[in-house]
Amino acid sequence: MTESQTKRTFSTSMRDTNSPFLPDGKQVGTRPIRVGFILQEHFSMMAFTAAVDAIVTANLVNTTPLFSFSTYGIDQSTVRSDLGIDISVNDTLPHITLEGDNGLDILLVCGGFRCDINQNPALNSALKSAARYKLTLGGLWNGAIALAHAQLLDRRHCALHPDNHAYMQEHFPDAILSDQTWIADNQRFTSAGPSSALEMMLSLIEGLYGKDTVRAIREILSCDKNNDSENNQITQTRDNPNLPDLLRELLQLMNSNIEEPLSIDELAGCVNASRRRVERLFQTHLETTPSRYYLELRITQARRLLLQSNESIANIAVSCGFLSSTHFSHCFKDFFGISPSQARQKHRSQES
Template sequence: MGDKLRQAPRSFDSRMRHSNQAYLQGQAPHDEHPPICRRIGFVLLEHFSMMAFTGAVDAIVTANLISRKPLYRFETYSLEGATVRSDLGINISVDGELLALDTKDLDILIICGGFRSNLEPQRPVVAKLREAARHRAILGSLWNGSYLLAHAGLLDGYTCTVHPDSRDGLQELCPQVRLLPHPFVIDRDRISSAGANSALGMMLAVIRHHHGDETVRGIEEILACDRTLDDLPDSPMPTLVDDPTFPEALQTILQLMKNNIEEPLSIEDLALRACVSRRRIDRLFQRHLNTTPSRYYLEARLTRARRLLQQTNEPITSIAIACGFSSAPHFSRCYREFFGVSPSQVSARHRRS
């Protein structure tokens, strides 16, 4: 019994839980009930914005990667034919035609437009969009896909956004639709984004509504490589765990931890340098990070080690030292306790791949 308990992987307590979720082995999900796998359909108009589409899909796929069970499944549809040409001139194969779509168990339907897309929907298309609305699917648009929803009368009384080049036309066509000059808009069961860059933000907002801030933080950490150098292998700690709304003392302590991974400071040293009491540090971590400072520090070091094992060919002993562990055996025990596999197994997989 004791051996089995020692072999069972421990869970991450802090906000780094979702950053590491995809790499944990043999653990039960944190939720008592398995997450719902929502079905999303994308309708690709001819000359649709490839960047807007892939931004939205990237959020969905990454959400599945950091979850122990799929959170979303997506399908693509055309107005007609087996392929659709994007704005880049690349033909994309689709799963089917919109008119054949079964909307009964559809959770979200998103119209993907583009700068040169034809925005005059045929009557059967309008009927299918209205059918999806009757089945209570969330209806959305990328770029100027709002045009089709407005033609179908499905944006009456809603706020939405559209690409600036299409704003005047939509306002003239459907004055009952309230257009906002925002990157993306979510109004009850209608979602819309105005361009390529905002599609990702819109989908992250949807995922946040479904699964909370921690899931979105995990997605952002993977997708935000172009925002900061902190995501590179020489970064001492994972990004996006610090919050500007945290008390100044907690931000100071997190920064001290970030700067002292290879040679970890004691909690007493952290308290001394941050000019706060040890008791206050405990309260700050419990209130804002739902863990203890020692546990958070350990999780940060193990997360750093996991990245180095996956991204470099450094010896395990070197990685252990770089992450503040006194010996390779101690590092291996801690790593296995949390991830359910040994560092050598992770390193071997990395070399094979």
């Protein structure tokens, strides 16, 4: 099968990278899931932004918004974070909407190292009301303590910052304290810190929208994830330690030869392997053929240059190994549903 005959759908790894730009991205017929964050005084800014980052990125990797979010102070319009930065919230607890088209679906309490862990009547009342409306409830850092005060963690597993374990065990024996960094138990999501807040939210998102959405989010957020290596290089598909060394070497060769693509036989010769073995590696580990992956890699590089630079379409075509700008335009439209010039115009209109 020649390149021009290849079906223009991305394989798994490249689909995640390109998902925000695909015409057949996941469409959601209902309104976005509404998430509310209750910010306690001295809340952990890192935990809060990690959780928000997950849902904002979920929107970026889909063609329609999956989430909206709002923030609430207990009784004030500005809340001070643990960094001493004042955050203006959307509203206060008495004005949380729990029903109707504008009602919340998820409500999370954002705690922090210096947050007051004593029972707050207003917060208690808001959480109990949310539970009556069957909202998914959660806590970041020590936000689980507020849920425990409202008796919403009785016989439920929960995660909590280690500094607060003794308090939880002493005051809430009916809550099942976990040693895990985050945990989900029957519409209760709790996490112990910033990194676990992100993982908790990704788990929640996966339950709502599936693994493909979470894979696409990780593609954006995990480029600098620490893999216990001795360097601090950005990680990409070719750096995946779970892939065979030979395949990683092939992926590196492809990445290094975008402008003048190597043939599959040339790639095989560079790594002293047979063409058949190369094809088998790609099919087994990436669920695609080497030629298709190479084309997707080049069209993805072209899409990035198209949307992130003012380079001419003709120059982009050449720099990404296409025979002509016409050939490039046809390939691009096959994958993304619109021409390169239309994609650039659409992107710029969205930014303005």
